[in-house]
Amino acid sequence: MLLAGRRLVITGVLNDDSIAFAVARRAQEEGAEIVLTSFGRILSITQRVARRLPRPPDVLELDVSMPEHHAALAEELDRRWGGVDGVVHAIGFAPASALGGNFLATEWPDVATAIQVSAYSLKSIGVALAPLMPPGAGIVGLDFDATVAWPGYDWMGVAKAALESCSRYLARELGPKGIRVNLVAAGPIRTVAAKSIPGFNLFEDVWDTRAPLGWNVKDAQPVAKACVALLSDLFPATTGEIIHVDGGFHATGA
Ligand SMILES: NC(=O)c1ccc[n+]([C@@H]2O[C@H](COP(=O)([O-])OP(=O)(O)OC[C@H]3O[C@@H](n4cnc5c(N)ncnc54)[C@H](O)[C@@H]3O)[C@@H](O)[C@H]2O)c1
Numbered sequence: 402m403l404l405a406g407r408r409l410v411i412t413g414v415l416n417d418d419s420i421a422f423a424v425a426r427r428a429q430e431e432g433a434e435i436v437l438t439s440f441g442r443i444l445s446i447t448q449r450v451a452r453r454l455p456r457p458p459d460v461l462e463l464d465v466s467m468p469e470h471h472a473a474l475a476e477e478l479d480r481r482w483g484g485v486d487g488v489v490h491a492i493g494f495a496p497a498s499a500l501g502g503n504f505l506a507t508e509w510p511d512v513a514t515a516i517q518v519s520a521y522s523l524k525s526i527g528v529a530l531a532p533l534m535p536p537g538a539g540i541v542g543l544d545f546d547a548t549v550a551w552p553g554y555d556w557m558g559v560a561k562a563a564l565e566s567c568s569r570y571l572a573r574e575l576g577p578k579g580i581r582v583n584l585v586a587a588g589p590i591r592t593v594a595a596k597s598i599p600g601f602n603l604f605e606d607v608w609d610t611r612a613p614l615g616w617n618v619k620d621a622q623p624v625a626k627a628c629v630a631l632l633s634d635l636f637p638a639t640t641g642e643i644i645h646v647d648g649g650f651h652a653t654g655a
């Protein structure tokens with residue numbers, strides 16, 4: 402089993418469509434011990450969803466916009482495990498005004514929220530948990546290819562570009578401790594976050610026609626497998642990398 406004995410923190414499980422749910426299931430199947438994190442009113446929903454996993458894990462509180470939650474999470478993980486071998490960052494949020502074709506009119510406070518929650522949080526979680534992470538540990542985040550401008554993705558696209566850059570800087574800072582930081586750039590998956598993007602069906606259509614391997618918007622398994630591989634010891638010398646799990650879409654022109 403790829404993750405036998407590894408202790409993982411998995412953020413971002415909202416329901417069983419969440420990419421993080423597929424990662425959590427796969428990680429358990431590969432022998433990992435996991436905790437989930439969630440926040441606010443969603444916490445009880447995550448607790449309910451956690452019961453559908455093969456070994457229902459605990460759900461700890463982490464709202465990435467609350468600095469004190471990071472410290473409390475690190476303390477709790479130190480108390481229960483004394484170390485953390487992997488972290489999955491599966492967190493994205495942008496206010497409605499920052500999505501759906503309003504790009505030129507979005508005000509800074511809403512842009513700031515999108516960037517803080519979706520990009521800066523990779524750094525804040527990394528910094529909070531790095532002291533618990535031994536050499537060989539890994540952090541994996543979920544990306545949507547930010548090298549181009551997508552219709553309607555707007556400031557979330559800018560936040561993803563920030564996430565891509567943040568992961569490279571974090572890789573640079575944490576590399577000397579032996580901690581790897583990588584992203585998986587996923588094709589479109591029908592989740593709550595995805596459905597909040599007006600025009601998400603356009604992504605589905607274009608993937609349908611262009612992805613060389615084909616693409617199933619209801620199947621997060623390929624993405625989950627890549628996350629698990631990156632958290633295992635199969636990629637010991639890979640950091641600051643973005644692995645595309647998108648049916649090959651990114652490699653095509655028209
Ligand atoms: N669904 C897609 O098509 C797709 C494609 C590529 C990348 N991604 C990325 O995958 C990640 C997971 O999203 P998903 O598609 O599984 O959707 P999802 O709605 O299931 O998950 C988004 C998660 O972000 C969490 N979140 C939002 N604000 C938070 C905060 N302040 N503190 C802590 N958690 C917070 C939510 O609780 C939720 O669990 C996101 O980064 C998303 O951008 C999604």
